Amino acid sequence: MRLLLVEDARLIREPLSRALEFAGWEVEALPDGEAALARLAVAPVDAVVLDIMLPGKDGLSVLSELRARGDATPVILLTARGDVRDRVCGLDLGADDYLAKPFHVEELLARLRAVLRRRGITDPSTVIEALGMLYAPDSRELTYGEGSCVLAPKEGLVLEALMRHAGTPVHRERIVTAAWGAAGEWSAGRIETQVSLLRSKIVVLGAPVSIRAIRGIGYVLEAKHEDV
Numbered sequence: 001m002r003l004l005l006v007e008d009a010r011l012i013r014e015p016l017s018r019a020l021e022f023a024g025w026e027v028e029a030l031p032d033g034e035a036a037l038a039r040l041a042v043a044p045v046d047a048v049v050l051d052i053m054l055p056g057k058d059g060l061s062v063l064s065e066l067r068a069r070g071d072a073t074p075v076i077l078l079t080a081r082g083d084v085r086d087r088v089c090g091l092d093l094g095a096d097d098y099l100a101k102p103f104h105v106e107e108l109l110a111r112l113r114a115v116l117r118r119r120g121i122t123d124p125s126t127v128i129e130a131l132g133m134l135y136a137p138d139s140r141e142l143t144y145g146e147g148s149c150v151l152a153p154k155e156g157l158v159l160e161a162l163m164r165h166a167g168t169p170v171h172r173e174r175i176v177t178a179a180w181g182a183a184g185e186w187s188a189g190r191i192e193t194q195v196s197l198l199r200s201k202i203v204v205l206g207a208p209v210s211i212r213a214i215r216g217i218g219y220v221l222e223a224k225h226e227d228v
Contacts, residue, residue, distance in 0.1 A: 001111040002045040003112075005029040006036040007078065008054050013184030015177050020049075022161050022178040023137075025112075025114070025126075033144055037065055044073065047112055050095075051078040052086050060089055068096040074115045076108070105178065114136060129224055130166035131209045133202075135159060144207040151201065154179050158194045162211065162221040172218040195219060 003025040007013040010031075017029045022148060028045070030036050038117045040048070048066075050136045050164045059190055061109050074147060074166050077090045077098040096115045103166055113148035129156040134143040141148055157179035162170055209222045 001047070001116075002026045002028070004036060004045045004048045006031075006033065006048065006054065007051045008032060009051075015026060016049075017106070017109075018174060019177045020109075022164060022174060023105075023109050024164060031055075033062040034060065035091040040066065040071060040073065046074070047115065048073055048075045049078065049108070049112075050075055051156060052083065052090065053080065054155055060086065060093060063090060065092045066148070074119055075090065076111055078103075078204070088137050102182075106153060108138070114133045128160060130163040130221065131207070133205075133207050133209060135163055142205065144202075144209075147151065147205045152197070154178055154194050155198055155201070158191070159198050159221075162219060166221045168220050169214050169220045175218060 001024070003021065005017055005027055007012065007016065007029065008031045011034045013031065017027045020027045025105055028039070030039060031054075034057050036048070036050070037057070050059045050062060054062070059077060063077070066073065067077070075094070075098045077095045079086050079088070079090070079098050079100050087100075090098055096118070097111050099111060111161060118196075128137070132144060134139070135151075135156070136143075137156060137160055140151045140153065142159065152185050158175055161175050161178040172188070172191060179191075179194070192213075197214070199211055202211070210222060212220050212222060214220060
């Protein structure tokens with residue numbers, strides 16, 4: 001699924017892009033409204049995440065122009081926490097939803113899924129499959145064979161990042177971005193706690209899968225190797 005992220009603050013735009021990519025989106029990120037309008041005139045995307053406070057043409061103006069030219073692409077606005085009037089104006093202009101800053105990536109992903117469902121758009125990343133395991137982010141249900149369990153929110157985000165890159169080492173900073181967001185509070189111990197909980201649940205399910213720590217890098221989800 002293709003997503004256009006329009007956010008002028010680089011310290012938000014870049015880590016948010018990585019987190020969305022880890023969640024399965026094909027992301028293109030732009031820093032201003034004029035560039036966004038030009039991009040959307042060339043080829044469609046499946047969703048737009050649009051900051052209201054942009055240099056030059058602001059997010060509300062971009063949204064107004066999109067709807068005026070008949071572009072019905074789902075749009076989620078990013079707003080400052082107290083901007084009630086901007087949120088109301090955005091919804092009246094045709095925004096599908098809004099999210100107040102600061103926010104958790106998990107909530108943005110949930111709102112994107114909800115918008116797609118309301119529009120009748122099927123999200124191919126709804127169920128993730130790797131190494132015989134199935135994971136549904138909406139319900140946080142992990143399944144292997146006939147067994148299943150429901151993961152806690154952080155467990156689900158960490159596992160999702162690992163499953164999307166099964167067999168490939170995933171750096172700690174990418175796991176942090178996916179699970180805690182760009183400005184989230186974290187520590188190596190907190191990541192290890194989530195990984196330990198996941199390992200226990202995978203063992204209970206009987207899946208021949210391990211989460212291996214790679215010193216100085218991060219973790220990799222891989223098939224469990226039997227001892228010879």
